[in-house]
Amino acid sequence: MPYRSIAIRLSVCAFALVLIAGYLFKSWLPLPSTDTAEIFSPEGFILFSLILVLLLLAGYGLWLWLRERQRSVIQKDVLHSIVHEFQTPITAIRMAVDILDSPIAHNQPERTEKYVRIIREETERLQYQVETMLTLARADRNALTLNLEPVELDQLLHSVAERHGDYLMLRLHDAHSHVLADRLHLTNVLYNLVDNAIKYSSDQPRIMIQTQTDDDGLTIAVHDKGVGIPAKAIAQIFQPFFRVDDRNQPSIKGFxxxxxxxxxxxxxxxxxxxxKSEPSKGSEFIIQIPPQSILPNPSQLSSQS
Known part of the structure; x- marks a missing residue:
């Protein structure tokens, strides 16, 4: 276990430092061996230092034990959440299949189409969840490979907006900008941010996707008017399995x-x-794309040639 090896190394280093400090202290500042000065003698200094080191190690060990106990509780909660999230689409698919297999759906094209759509949507949801977990696992192993290609950002953003209603607006300041990116993963990123904005909107969602170009490159901002994020939770929202505890939104899907x-x-x-976020005033997720990932527009290149 890494924490145990770290503790052993720290204790060895601390003990060595105490011995070295005691030796130097004894060599440089010899003190009289009187009763009043015994506590300030090199031997007393070494003993005091050893006690201090032992106390520090004991505190560190207690911190490790509490950390492992907390991690065990978190793992149980995460496992329960994952099982619940997988059971929900599986149950919906099973019910839809049972209805399609029953006489109720026979000779009723509208009912059949409805349940086929449910199966398709829930299957896509399951597939996305599995792909997300696999992508995170590859990233942890540094095995994530990106297929970089020129992507017309405005076209991609319009295709994302087509999946939603009038509540999603676009404000694109740099028309037909191209970026070097993995199209599939970038699309999933945008879907994620928009879906997240919808989930945490208390009423009718109002979402704005805005692009802007400056000296630092190009920014994509996804802004919503939702419930917002408490300041103490902002530093944790990108951690795996972390979810903002909102009692007003108990039925939000996902883990x-x-x-x-x-x-x-x-x-x-x-x-x-x-x-950027503030409770009850919404959130804004900002992606900064550096200049080296921004490509010249093909129309500009053809006009220059």
């Missing part, structure tokens, strides 16, 4: 992997992402 996936993909592109 806290979406934003972790988003951050891993952004970091794999060597981009950056951060969030």
């Amino acid at each position: 806290g992997l979406g934003l972790s996936y988003v951050q891993r993909i952004i970091q794999s592109h060597k981009w950056t992402i951060w969030v």
Whole structure:
């Protein structure tokens, strides 16, 4: 276990430092061996230092034990959440299949189409959850491979907006900008941020996707008017399995992997992402794309040639 090896190394180093300090202290500042000065003698200094080191190691050991206990509780909660999230689509698919296999759906094309759509949507949901977990696992092993290609950002953002209603607006300041990115993963990142904004909107969602170009490159901002994120939780929202505890939103689906996936993909592109948020006033997730990932527009190249 890594923490145990770290503790052993720290104790050995601390003990060696105490011995060295005691030796130097004795060589440089010899003190009289009187009763009043015994506590300040080199031997007393070494004993005091050893006691201090032992106390520090005991505190460190207690911290490790509490950390492992907390991790065990978190793992149980995460496992329960994963099982629940997988059971929900599986149950929906099973019910839809049973209805399609029963006489109720026979000779009723509308009913058949409805349950086929349910099966397709829940299957896609399962597939996305599995792919997200696999992507995070590959990122942890540094085995995530990106298929970089020129992507017309405005076209991609319009295709994302087509999946939603009028509540999603686009404000694109740099028309037909191209970026060097993995199209599949970038699309999933945008879907994630928009879906997350919808989940945490208390009423009718209002979402804005905005692009802006400056000297630092190009930014994509996804802004919503949702419930917002408490300041103490902002530093943790990109951690795997972390979810903001909101009593007003108890039925939100998912088990806290979406934003972790988003951050891993952004970091794999060597981009950056951060969030601005305030409770009850919404959130804004900002992706910063550096200049080296921005490509010249093909129309500009053809006009120059």
